[in-house]
Amino acid sequence: MSEIKSVAASAPGKTNLFFAVGPLMDDGFHEVASVYLALDLREEISVSLSDSLEIQVLGSIPQNHLDQVPLDASNLVVKAADFVAAVTEGNLSAERLRFALTKNVPVAGGMGGGSADAAAALLAVADLWQNSAFSADQNMIASTVVLGADVPFALRGGVCIGLGRGEKLTEISGVSKLHLVLVTSDQGLSTPAVYQRLDELRAQRGQDPRKMPPAEVGHLVIDALKSGDLALLAEHLRNDLQEAALDLRPDLKLTLDAGLAAGALTGFVSGSGPTIAFLAADQRSAEALAVKLSSQGRPAIATSGPSVGAFIRDEH
Secondary structure (H helix, E strand, O other): OOOOOEEEEEEEEEEEEEEEEEEEOOOOOEEEEEEEEEEEEEEEEEEEEOOOOEEEEEEOOOHHHHOOOOOOOOOHHHHHHHHHHHOOOOOOOHHHEEEEEEEOOOOOOOOOHHHHHHHHHHHHHHHHOOOOOOOOOHHHHHHHHHHOOOHHHHHHEOEEEEEOOOOEEEEOOOOOOEEEEEEOOOOOOOHHHHHHHHHHHHHHOOOOHHHOOOOOOOHHHHHHHHHOOHHHHHHHOEEOOHHHHHHHOOOHHHHHHHHHHOOOOEEEEOOOOOOEEEEEOOHHHHHHHHHHHHHOOOOEEEEEEOOEOOEEEEEO
């Protein structure tokens, strides 16, 4: 066993600049086509050996968000450790680990915070257990989708097109820094509930959720990202889950309207929501927008991306 007493790792939250939802598949999941953006809001985790499973949670997000984080084996960090144990020689178990989480990504906010925790845990636990077989190659990254659709991207970071369930990643290189403002919500949204509502809304329109067209990323979004054309990007951002999220939470439309009135280039639901993301022209504009929205009682965070994927922070 390693003499290292603890290992720390970091992984990014995300937003989806583009998210098309294709047909409902036989396994109950949907085919998707996404453009992921890793954000400078990062989850931090430290893992050490222990006599029993321990999970400690701190962070910069509100206490009511922190209180939602499970402290038992249902937490994704434990599932990540079990994943590593399954591909590591020896009698290893998450039941003999202590996890210390510092959360900066809103919980149940459509920003992949739990997936970032899992990604950071994967690297930290593998390093702690000295598993040289665990690596960030394409096959290993794709296989981590069993922990959650956003985990492969949290490992990789940057800006990527994600196909399949989001695990088939292709990097979009050369993307300049984008500045966003995120407005969080005290009341989360269940991702499965949002997908289910989307299927219901489609069925009401006479669309068979199982026979929707294949999900594809619009080339104009890719062109806008590569050229840095924010006006073009704002025009072609899309999230197919947005209508379902707004149907379940009509109050979110008020936040969208407030951000646009305050000068955002565009606004959209982040992932399955309820976090609302606004694209700003630059850092100063993002900071001013965050201040204005916060003064209206809408908790807002100015952030940016792309950010790097999960990495080992230190060992001691």
